[in-house]
Amino acid sequence: MTALMIQGAGSNVGKSMLVAGLCRAARRRGLSVAPFKPQNMSNNAAVTADGGEIGRAQALQARACGLEPTVDMNPVLLKPETDTGAQVIVHGKRMASTQAKAYWDLKPRLLGAVLESFARLRAAHDLVIVEGAGSPAEINLRRGDIANMGFARAADVPVILVGDIDRGGVIAQIIGTQAVLDPADAAMISGFVINKFRGDLRLFDDGYEAIAARTRWPGFGVVPFFSDAVKLPAEDALDLPQRGTGRGLRVVCLALSRIANFDDLDPLAQEPGVDLTLLGPGAPIPGDADLVIVPGTKSTRGDLAFLRAQSWDIDLAAHVRRGGHVLGICGGYQMLGRRVCDPEGIEGAPGSDPGLGLLDVETVMVPDKRVSLVEAVHAGTKAAMRGYEIHIGRTEGADRRRPFAHVAGVPEGAGSPDGRIWGSYLHGMFGEDGFRKAWLSGFGVQAGPLSYGAVVEATLDALADHLETHLDVAGLLGCAR
Structure with a gap:
């Protein structure tokens, strides 16, 4: 009262x-x-x-x-x-x-x-x-x-x-x-x-x-x-770790100009076996990175242009040639495809742009916005996940035959034939302790005894x-x- x-x-x-x-x-x-x-x-x-x-x-x-x-x-x-x-x-x-x-x-x-x-x-x-x-x-x-x-x-x-x-x-x-x-x-x-x-x-x-x-x-x-x-979910990207510890799995997340839902990274940042860096504008992607995360964004085409302005597209291509892994989340997933189309100008001026071409998919922006809590099963490890979707756009293409996960039995996301590049619309996945442990084990990393919910x-x-x-x-x- x-x-x-x-x-x-x-x-x-x-x-x-x-x-x-x-x-x-x-x-x-x-x-x-x-x-x-x-x-x-x-x-x-x-x-x-x-x-x-x-x-x-x-x-x-x-x-x-x-x-x-x-x-x-x-x-x-x-x-x-x-x-x-x-x-x-x-x-x-x-x-x-x-x-x-x-x-x-x-x-x-x-x-x-x-x-x-x-x-x-x-x-x-x-x-x-x-x-x-x-x-x-x-x-x-x-x-x-x-x-x-x-x-x-x-x-x-x-x-x-x-x-x-x-x-x-x-x-x-x-x-x-x-x-x-x-x-x-x-x-x-x-x-x-x-x-x-x-x-x-x-x-x-x-x-x-x-x-x-x-x-x-x-x-x-x-x-x-x-x-x-x-240890609490960050609301401001400036609160995220700007540089890593120099120890463990080298994970680099690109600090896009309209980065969104970046608290996806919080549970990873607290894992002792993970060295997480939020890479700022103008800095090259390190040659020793094991995994590059292209995160969510409020403006996919705008941040695709921003990414290219930092020459990160060139760095990503070199990273993949060296055998590195890439994970795109939400808008980052859309960028990994062959093309991003916005015929109705939902996120800005109508038009389309070539994507990074790392996944054989294409995204078309549509007015309907998907906002929902999600329970899923990771396709690779069979680990259960809980998270949420919050995006516009529909993504289709040949690499959807290799889903990242299944939601109520329906394939979600996409993967490359060699299994090193993945895209998903699922936010919050790393907050699930079982999935995070199983996923990190695929990189040879033993997750710590962290219960993220208990830490919060x-x-x-x-x-x-x-x-x-x-x-x-x-x-x-x-x-x-």
Whole structure:
């Protein structure tokens, strides 16, 4: 029946992690708690049981609450397709693809959908913990806002403002936010939290007191940097490992410009026998790579051009000639084929482009979007898998005769005749411990004793413990109304 909102004095201050930890802490207090984010912008989406899309962070927060994710937890999701355009998902379903200026005009009409979802969650739970987006200090975006103070005031939800000390300038972040806010917006703020501190907490005592004195907001604590956050599903590709350890199976994932659902990599990154590198633009694919993963993307043809601009197409061809393996997931699978066609201009300008030619398949983009949870059996190892599909496009061709997996007995994906190149639409496959172990054994790698689900649960508990140690959690939750 009550709610509290966590907003940031800037982007990437750790709002998602704080909400997840507070959700777990509230649940352990015996409260029925749910997460909510009015508007998210991310190409890392999760699939709900009814076939809707929400931000991956809200799915993790739902897990912290002991809930299955629902579309009400993130009623508006923006999935960037270009630098100025995005797909707009409302209540889990694609509403439109729009340019930034057009979305600016659309936003006020979406507030109703946001408030509907919030009302349903609030009626069903003791507490709703809301995550803002970006920062309320971006006052140029205040008109029609549904993500920060526009929502907070419409729903009458008190706000806790979070600053990131790891970036530097946190005193100015907090005080400066108060200075630029409309007084009525500033009045919604009930206190502040400092996040990501490294070192001796006592060294910030004077700074903490200065913020409290100048803003007259109470402080609820300083949170030391939580290093185990890397064990939780990442929402931002910048949170993924940028370089490997130099030990084990050498896996290289191409950091496409519109990379999507990159948390597919998280379970692999935690395997001690796997050396995972996220390869950035301009860097060549290493000659000693064992496996190259071409990941999902929100813009297959756009990222195919991006891939070629990095000369990765040439590197991939050389990798295959050396006997290397390639796995394409979703959009990456589409790129591996002979051609990608978009006659209706669903992802951009109508047209078609030659693919990488590593699989004998061809993809045609179609308006119908497949969004579903999936149970499958890997064709090669017979290991069971659970994951999800979230894509447009139909892929057909001779290499489909060698499926990657079977879904309800139906062949899924494709493989090359020599068994070294595979494509699949299945996301989340590596989170399944049995499949991951069987798949790695095919490379001669013995998987560690990792239970990925157990690691996520233990890390959420550790995060809640961390917040309980360093924050006045009772006082902070007491601000809810």
